[in-house]
Amino acid sequence: MENPVLESAYWITERSKHVSIDKDSVKRLAAEIVSSKSQGLCNTAVWGSHELNPSTPDETTADWVFVVDILNFSFWYDDGTPVIVEYRGRVWSGYWSLVAAINKALDSGIPITTPSYYATITDETMAAVFASPSGRLCPLLKERAAALRDAGCWLMAEYDGTFRNVVQSCERDAVRLASLLGESLSSFSDRGVYEGRPVVFYKRAQICVADLWASHNGEDIGSFDNIGSITVFADYRVPQALALKGVLRYSETLLAKLNTAGEGGLLEPGCPMEAEIRGVCIAAADMVARTAGETAALVDFYLWDWVKTLPEEALTVPMHRTRGIYY
Numbered sequence: 001m002e003n004p005v006l007e008s009a010y011w012i013t014e015r016s017k018h019v020s021i022d023k024d025s026v027k028r029l030a031a032e033i034v035s036s037k038s039q040g041l042c043n044t045a046v047w048g049s050h051e052l053n054p055s056t057p058d059e060t061t062a063d064w065v066f067v068v069d070i071l072n073f074s075f076w077y078d079d080g081t082p083v084i085v086e087y088r089g090r091v092w093s094g095y096w097s098l099v100a101a102i103n104k105a106l107d108s109g110i111p112i113t114t115p116s117y118y119a120t121i122t123d124e125t126m127a128a129v130f131a132s133p134s135g136r137l138c139p140l141l142k143e144r145a146a147a148l149r150d151a152g153c154w155l156m157a158e159y160d161g162t163f164r165n166v167v168q169s170c171e172r173d174a175v176r177l178a179s180l181l182g183e184s185l186s187s188f189s190d191r192g193v194y195e196g197r198p199v200v201f202y203k204r205a206q207i208c209v210a211d212l213w214a215s216h217n218g219e220d221i222g223s224f225d226n227i228g229s230i231t232v233f234a235d236y237r238v239p240q241a242l243a244l245k246g247v248l249r250y251s252e253t254l255l256a257k258l259n260t261a262g263e264g265g266l267l268e269p270g271c272p273m274e275a276e277i278r279g280v281c282i283a284a285a286d287m288v289a290r291t292a293g294e295t296a297a298l299v300d301f302y303l304w305d306w307v308k309t310l311p312e313e314a315l316t317v318p319m320h321r322t323r324g325i326y327y
């Protein structure tokens with residue numbers, strides 16, 4: 001199955017005004033990916049090496065991945081500070097605050113990855129699950145609870161209450177599974193219009209497939225015949241990583257907007273600049289992946305893990321911030 005996300009990405013790239021691709025940097029990053037692979041830094045085993053990720057898959061891992069990726073968005077407050085959750089004596093921030101909250105709930109006996117449970121989860125329970133030492137509610141908490149309930153009801157109604165059945169229905173076709181999620185669940189329906197043409201990004205649908213694949217090392221429920229057809233996941237970190245690597249070039253107007261004090265990179269959902277950052281990111285990473293002979297999923301994980309190691313002062317290109325439930 002052709003990936004509609006890649007088609008959208010190249011269509012945007014051909015028309016983009018504020019984001020362009022530096023071909024020499026594409027080659028340089030591809031060479032870096034090739035050498036990182038030889039050092040064992042670019043493979044599915046890295047996924048399970050993260051302290052909060054399941055290190056070895058079992059029959060609950062697919063449901064764990066699905067719930068994490070239903071909730072995998074918008075971990076920043078309007079003042080720019082990250083969401084934080086305390087777990088195992090440490091404070092976890094951003095995306096890791098989500099994984100900490102899920103694991104903490106499971107440790108405390110809340111079956112938050114069980115579809116029959118989260119199909120009726122209340123907003124109050126969600127607030128308790130995401131309790132933060134900051135004392136602040138996680139942004140879009142009601143939307144997170146609604147997304148869980150919607151997905152849980154969908155699994156109960158159509159797939160006998162387990163995410164494994166959804167995966168198996170797609171017969172090892174990664175693009176088909178991502179498109180199924182994007183078309184079946186409104187919270188995964190990550191799409192827009194750019195210069196009058198409908199475009200799709202499907203960030204959480206695609207990262208769900210890639211997390212399933214990586215968590216199972218490409219075996220069992222995580223085996224796909226076309227994982228190479230999945231694009232990178234257009235979040236707010238990987239575009240920043242590609243810009244820091246010189247692969248993405250932002251216009252002066254866009255940089256001025258991202259550097260506006262106070263509003264710190266706030267972009268309206270669906271605005272052309274947002275679509276260009278996300279679309280050109282996907283197309284540029286596709287060029288890197290093809291040049292490196294690597295899957296975009298592993299290029300993505302490599303870039304995301306890399307940018308998360310950088311100290312604040314190294315983030316000389318700000319991330320863009322668009323409030324929403326899609327990334």
Ligand SMILES: Nc1nc2c(c(CN[C@H]3C=C[C@H](O)[C@@H]3O)cn2[C@@H]2O[C@H](COP(=O)(O)O)[C@@H](O)[C@H]2O)c(=O)[nH]1
Binds near residue numbers: 072074096305
């Ligand atoms: N493209 C892409 N986006 C990713 C991830 C991950 C985490 N994946 C981990 C699991 C295995 C991998 O090896 C990674 O260690 C989270 N996100 C997105 O980032 C944002 C959160 O950022 P911050 O607030 O700074 O933590 C938010 O949009 C979230 O949806 C990824 O891998 N790729």
